[in-house]
Amino acid sequence: MQSASPAPRYYAVSWDQLHRDSKALAWRLVGLGKLKGVVAITRGGLIPAAIVARELECRLIETVSVVTYDEEVRGAPQVVKPPSAASDGEGWLLVDDLVDTGTTAKVVRALLPKAHFATVYAKPAGRPLVDTFVTEVSQDTWILFPWDTEAQFIPPIARSTGP
Numbered sequence: 001m002q003s004a005s006p007a008p009r010y011y012a013v014s015w016d017q018l019h020r021d022s023k024a025l026a027w028r029l030v031g032l033g034k035l036k037g038v039v040a041i042t043r044g045g046l047i048p049a050a051i052v053a054r055e056l057e058c059r060l061i062e063t064v065s066v067v068t069y070d071e072e073v074r075g076a077p078q079v080v081k082p083p084s085a086a087s088d089g090e091g092w093l094l095v096d097d098l099v100d101t102g103t104t105a106k107v108v109r110a111l112l113p114k115a116h117f118a119t120v121y122a123k124p125a126g127r128p129l130v131d132t133f134v135t136e137v138s139q140d141t142w143i144l145f146p147w148d149t150e151a152q153f154i155p156p157i158a159r160s161t162g163p
């Protein structure tokens with residue numbers, strides 16, 4: 001089991017921003033034409049996939065579940081639910097929230113080699129595995145999604161500096 005060292009910076013994404021970025025992804029994908037369906041990589045890909053499917057007027061959603069991380073610690077990827085309806089992926093759109101090291105992407109691409117693979121966010125190491133994405137962030141950035149966070153009180157800046 002490999003473990004990632006803690007990331008030094010965070011990039012927090014709000015629901016509103018995720019909606020806008022997922023719609024921007026749909027704009028980039030509209031030229032693909034009619035899809036057989038969308039395969040969401042659960043869990044993170046579920047909400048972007050729903051937004052993209054709505055914009056592309058696609059009603060058929062399949063899922064593939066790959067467990068790669070426990071919070072910020074990366075382990076060996078495990079396929080806990082294969083995408084049984086999508087055959088080799090031809091005519092299907094694969095959607096995930098992000099690609100980081102590309103570990104999850106490699107596993108899913110092997111299952112659906114002919115699918116078009118799209119993510120909302122991409123880090124440099126995983127970027128070559130994605131056909132379409134919207135926003136690149138640096139490799140040492142950890143993206144915080146709205147489902148992983150909540151608003152909390154932060155002390156005023158003056159209290160953290162000396163007298």
Ligand SMILES: O=P(O)(O)OC[C@H]1O[C@H](OP(=O)(O)OP(=O)(O)O)[C@H](O)[C@@H]1O
Nearest residue numbers: 042043044068069099100101102103104
């Ligand atoms: O490119 P990688 O290094 O493989 O990282 C990207 C994957 O990691 C996260 O999923 P995670 O395994 O945390 O599961 P989750 O989607 O269920 O939260 C994210 O949703 C991607 O699927």
Ligand SMILES: Nc1nc2[nH]cnc2c(=O)[nH]1
Nearest residue numbers: 069100141142143144145
């Ligand atoms: N939430 C979240 N999950 C990840 N899995 C791999 N990289 C990331 C990341 O930057 N943010």
Ligand SMILES: [Mg+2]
Nearest residue numbers: 042043044045
């Ligand atoms: Mg995921």
